[in-house]
Amino acid sequence: MQKFYDVIIVGAGPAGLSCSITLVKNKKTCLVLECGADVNGTICGDGLSVHSITLLGKLGIDIEKLGGKKVKNKKEYFNGSVRTVKFSDVFCLDFELGVSRDALNNSLLNYAISCGVPIFLNTPCHSISRQKDNTFLVNDTFIANRVVLACGVPGGKRFGLSYPVDLPFGISSRIIGSCPLDDNSFHYFYSDALGNGYAWVFPVDDNTWNVGVWSQNKCKNLAKTYSQLEKNYFGSANIIYERKPKGRIIGAGNGTKIDTKGYICIGDCNLDASMSSGEGVSYALESGIQAALLLVNGNQIPEA
Numbered sequence: 001m002q003k004f005y006d007v008i009i010v011g012a013g014p015a016g017l018s019c020s021i022t023l024v025k026n027k028k029t030c031l032v033l034e035c036g037a038d039v040n041g042t043i044c045g046d047g048l049s050v051h052s053i054t055l056l057g058k059l060g061i062d063i064e065k066l067g068g069k070k071v072k073n074k075k076e077y078f079n080g081s082v083r084t085v086k087f088s089d090v091f092c093l094d095f096e097l098g099v100s101r102d103a104l105n106n107s108l109l110n111y112a113i114s115c116g117v118p119i120f121l122n123t124p125c126h127s128i129s130r131q132k133d134n135t136f137l138v139n140d141t142f143i144a145n146r147v148v149l150a151c152g153v154p155g156g157k158r159f160g161l162s163y164p165v166d167l168p169f170g171i172s173s174r175i176i177g178s179c180p181l182d183d184n185s186f187h188y189f190y191s192d193a194l195g196n197g198y199a200w201v202f203p204v205d206d207n208t209w210n211v212g213v214w215s216q217n218k219c220k221n222l223a224k225t226y227s228q229l230e231k232n233y234f235g236s237a238n239i240i241y242e243r244k245p246k247g248r249i250i251g252a253g254n255g256t257k258i259d260t261k262g263y264i265c266i267g268d269c270n271l272d273a274s275m276s277s278g279e280g281v282s283y284a285l286e287s288g289i290q291a292a293l294l295l296v297n298g299n300q301i302p303e304a
């Protein structure tokens, strides 16, 4: 028999889970469909901004339990020259804490389950169709009044929605081991060669590092820059990866939009904001909470 929900959410990333938690706390029924067997392995920078931490706290996540590493200094390298700033001395919006994204995702997942959100892992959403009564039939099995797409940046077409292809791109990894240049700093590299973008190395705990690079421009040197950075900090032999270097398109959206097909798009799926601030997680959380509250209050959601 087909099961009915107020809302079906596609994707159990920060956007989908923050939306689901807010919905069930406000007495709406929802179902989350996640194609992965778990929520580990997201390619990202592992950095949480002040705003992300505030939003996670408001949702009910215990930040202390996330672990992570608070860094003291920010070392900024501009085309070779360097300056060091104390975090406490700068108003640093875009970085507060290095936390393994797996830890964050699992914490959100477990908290959502504890709030009563049904989450189906290993369940890709492969079809959505609008029925005569305006409800949505998902995977020919589930029915809902509304569908929220929180499935990240696809880099192509998904459910009939097309996405721009000239989006920023990033590469990152998590490396286990001691870093010879460890000075408990967040290392930030700007270079003309990267165009609008930067590279980074920072700790996510005492023994694990996030290393990465991104650029807004179609930057041919991204993989080369990543390899050079990794080599400079960790040498070239016996690198132990917790997550191997991989790249993906960077989306980032902080708004909530309803697309022409009637789907509500949140987080990276929404593609509403620039990634230059490194705030993807906070945008995802913000748009998830916003979408849920709009649905709870029966407010109109802006059209794309």
Ligand SMILES: Cc1cc2nc3c(=O)[nH]c(=O)nc-3n(C[C@H](O)[C@H](O)[C@H](O)COP(=O)(O)OP(=O)(O)OC[C@H]3O[C@@H](n4cnc5c(N)ncnc54)[C@H](O)[C@@H]3O)c2cc1C
Binding pocket: 010, 011, 012, 013, 014, 015, 016, 033, 034, 035, 036, 039, 042, 043, 044, 045, 046, 047, 048, 049, 052, 123, 124, 125, 126, 150, 151, 152, 153, 169, 170, 171, 172, 212, 213, 214, 247, 248, 249, 250, 251, 252, 253, 266, 267, 268, 269, 278, 279, 280, 281, 282, 284
């Ligand atoms: C290299 C790089 C570095 C970054 N660094 C940072 C950083 O340091 N700090 C920061 O805040 N942000 C960072 N970001 C951005 C951040 O990772 C994203 O903005 C954030 O993950 C968006 O969350 P989301 O929930 O919208 O999407 P995602 O986290 O991508 O989650 C989408 C979920 O949907 C699932 N899914 C996809 N398709 C389907 C389907 N058909 N059916 C069911 N499930 C599906 C996926 O498996 C996934 O679990 C970085 C991004 C990149 C690429």
